[in-house]
Amino acid sequence: MDKWEDNRAWWLVVPVFLIVAISAIIPLMTVVNYSVQDIFGPGQRVFVGTEWFKEVLTDRRLHEALGNQFLFSGLVLLIEIPLGVAIALAMPKQGWRASLCLVLLALPLLIPWNVIGTIWIIFTRPDIGLMGVAINGLGLEFDHTAAPLDAWVTVMLMEVWHWTPLVVLLAYAGLRAIPEAYFQAARIDGASAWATFRYIQLPKMRGVLTIAVLLRFMDSFLIYAEPFVLTGGGPGNATTFLSIHLVKMAVGQFDLGPAAAFSLIYFLIVLLFSWLFYQALQNVGTGDKR
Amino acid sequence: MRIQKRTIGLIVYLVLLLLPIYWMLNMSLRSNADILNAFALYPKDPTLTNYVKIFTEESWYSGYVNSLIYVSINTAIALLTALPAAYAFSRYRFLGDKHMFFWLLTNRMAPPAVFLLPFFQLYSTFGLIDTHIAVAISHCLFNVPLAVWILEGFMSGVPREIDETAYIDGYSFPRFFATIFVPLIRTGIGVTAFFCFMFSWVELLLARTLTVTNAKPIAAVMTRTVSATGLDWGLLAAAGILTIVPGALVIWFVRNYMAKGFALGRV
Amino acid sequence: MINLEWMAWTAPTATFFITIGVILSAMTTWQLIAPSPPRRGFLPLTTTPGDRLFIGLLSSAYVHLGWLGFTDFSIWFALGISVIWLIVLMRWG
Numbered sequence: 268m269d270k271w272e273d274n275r276a277w278w279l280v281v282p283v284f285l286i287v288a289i290s291a292i293i294p295l296m297t298v299v300n301y302s303v304q305d306i307f308g309p310g311q312r313v314f315v316g317t318e319w320f321k322e323v324l325t326d327r328r329l330h331e332a333l334g335n336q337f338l339f340s341g342l343v344l345l346i347e348i349p350l351g352v353a354i355a356l357a358m359p360k361q362g363w364r365a366s367l368c369l370v371l372l373a374l375p376l377l378i379p380w381n382v383i384g385t386i387w388i389i390f391t392r393p394d395i396g397l398m399g400v401a402i403n404g405l406g407l408e409f410d411h412t413a414a415p416l417d418a419w420v421t422v423m424l425m426e427v428w429h430w431t432p433l434v435v436l437l438a439y440a441g442l443r444a445i446p447e448a449y450f451q452a453a454r455i456d457g458a459s460a461w462a463t464f465r466y467i468q469l470p471k472m473r474g475v476l477t478i479a480v481l482l483r484f485m486d487s488f489l490i491y492a493e494p495f496v497l498t499g500g501g502p503g504n505a506t507t508f509l510s511i512h513l514v515k516m517a518v519g520q521f522d523l524g525p526a527a528a529f530s531l532i533y534f535l536i537v538l539l540f541s542w543l544f545y546q547a548l549q550n551v552g553t554g555d556k557r
Numbered sequence: 558m559r560i561q562k563r564t565i566g567l568i569v570y571l572v573l574l575l576l577p578i579y580w581m582l583n584m585s586l587r588s589n590a591d592i593l594n595a596f597a598l599y600p601k602d603p604t605l606t607n608y609v610k611i612f613t614e615e616s617w618y619s620g621y622v623n624s625l626i627y628v629s630i631n632t633a634i635a636l637l638t639a640l641p642a643a644y645a646f647s648r649y650r651f652l653g654d655k656h657m658f659f660w661l662l663t664n665r666m667a668p669p670a671v672f673l674l675p676f677f678q679l680y681s682t683f684g685l686i687d688t689h690i691a692v693a694i695s696h697c698l699f700n701v702p703l704a705v706w707i708l709e710g711f712m713s714g715v716p717r718e719i720d721e722t723a724y725i726d727g728y729s730f731p732r733f734f735a736t737i738f739v740p741l742i743r744t745g746i747g748v749t750a751f752f753c754f755m756f757s758w759v760e761l762l763l764a765r766t767l768t769v770t771n772a773k774p775i776a777a778v779m780t781r782t783v784s785a786t787g788l789d790w791g792l793l794a795a796a797g798i799l800t801i802v803p804g805a806l807v808i809w810f811v812r813n814y815m816a817k818g819f820a821l822g823r824v
Numbered sequence: 825m826i827n828l829e830w831m832a833w834t835a836p837t838a839t840f841f842i843t844i845g846v847i848l849s850a851m852t853t854w855q856l857i858a859p860s861p862p863r864r865g866f867l868p869l870t871t872t873p874g875d876r877l878f879i880g881l882l883s884s885a886y887v888h889l890g891w892l893g894f895t896d897f898s899i900w901f902a903l904g905i906s907v908i909w910l911i912v913l914m915r916w917g
Contacts, residue, residue, distance in 0.1 A: 653855075679830065681830070
């Protein structure tokens with residue numbers, strides 16, 4: 268399992284390094300530069316030190332967006348992971364039915380993110396949407412463009428609809444990798460379905476579930492296009508997550524300095540979680556690789 | 558009996574999953590007047606006018622063409638650069654390999670919104686705004702790391718004895734790589750290409766910001782239609798359905814690799 | 825790379841990046857000449873000096889942010905704390 272040790276392998280990595288450096292390092296440096304200055308226009312800028320960071324860190328709207336974001340990402344995990352595992356357990360093990368399930372499940376994952384938003388606008392509009400009409404038909408007031416709670420629920424529903432299939436796919440891959448002998452042994456011992464799940468399937472899925480949790484957390488942390496199309500961050504700031512808030516600042520108001528400071532804070536949060544993700548992945552790798 | 562219940566649950570879930578997509582398909586087959594006039598569970602008077610309009614009006618179909626162009630360029634760049642790098646990561650230990658691998662991951666995880674401002678400035682400076690190449694390169698930010706990670710996952714599944722034997726047989730590295738190794742992992746390359754294609758295809762924020770008219774992707778065309786007053790639901794739905802087509806066409810071939818691709822090759 | 829005006833360089837940020845660059849190159853040279861095996865210090869992880877440097881820099885960034893967010897003292901104190909923390913981490917982490 269030991270790899271060959273050879274620093275010349277660096278040459279193979281150089282192209283990737285260059286292209287990612289252009290798209291990541293230089294822009295990040297620029298963000299750092301912007302974050303310490305007040306920029307009025309081309310060539311007109313003043314050094315302001317850490318003022319923007321101070322302003323952004325004590326900004327109520329940032330706290331709101333951050334709170335929204337963590338609540339959202341947390342709920343995403345709480346709903347999608349158990350649901351995904353349950354669906355994966357219910358899926359047929361092989362044959363054309365399994366293939367059909369996989370294909371149908373994968374469909375939402377391949378839809379452009381802004382189209383996901385569009386689908387849900389059309390689906391939930393109180394006048395033309397199936398869901399909107401159905402809910403209003405039940406006598407409940409539901410309008411995701413006006414009521415903050417409804418908007419939240421709709422975005423959440425959309426997210427669950429969009430990404431639970433990913434958790435299913437991962438959990439299913441984990442389940443398929445368990446040798447049949449384990450189940451035979453469990454059957455001979457007369458283990459209940461719950462015991463089989465708790466002591467065989469769940470431990471064996473630890474690796475894929477770690478990946479699922481981290482991927483879902485990270486990706487929901489960057490969510491932009493779907494809620495942007497569906498609610499535009501509104502009503503008010505109810506569904507304004509970090510990316511939406513940032514784009515509003517950067518493009519909408521063109522506050523380069525504060526937007527850059529905010530970007531850096533956002534990036535640092537992501538960096539921390541990526542690192543935790545990476546550590547977890549490596550432990551998964553050493554624990555039970557294949 | 559218990560199996561039955563499970564299957565019913567699964568079917569209910571799949572139906573719920575398909576319902577929103579079906580609803581968009583339903584809308585796309587009706588004229589806007591029909592949609593606003595009457596609520597119908599299926600198109601009573603199906604019409605293809607929305608699709609015809611998209612295929613004949615330049616502002617619509619050029620959106621698809623633009624998207625396809627930059628997505629293809631991006632996929633090509635990502636694959637070509639990622640192949641040697643992934644080989645290095647899967648076969649060698651070298652100084653800073655783990656840090657490099659981690660750094661690539663952070664770019665996959667980084668919010669595109671963070672890079673929005675500097676990208677706009679960078680590409681303006683070089684006069685690349687509103688070109689396909691600008692979007693293609695900006696999407697490398699997350700697609701190159703993605704390609705490296707997925708390919709590394711596939712390559713690590715190939716036993717190293719193959720490399721050793723080839724080198725003993727006197728193959729040079731480039732010749733071994735091109736004639737033996739690449740054919741061996743062609744499934745992996747196909748899957749990686751598919752995922753690069755998808756992630757570039759579904760991205761909206763960067764593509765929208767870096768383009769004005771000439772390279773405007775279909776996603777941006779659609780969002781601008783949404784913000785316009787008096788929008789045409791049928792047309793919007795038809796455009797949405799058409800964006801699903803490329804994914805739906807290849808989904809059957811990659812169905813067994815979906816988990817691996819989305820898990821960055823770690824499953 | 826002729827026109828760097830769009831990047832809006834300032835002396836403090838340039839110093840910052842040069843310092844980071846120097847630290848990274850020094851690390852690389854050190855590890856090239858005398859590679860250190862991973863070891864376990866007070867951190868709950870097995871780390872190489874490179875890992876410790878990364879952990880140190882990332883936590884320093886958070887120290888600075890926390891300092892700015894919760895206190896009104898000069899940012900230089902945060903820098904001082906970070907440098908000490910970095911040295912402690914590199915030596916015993």
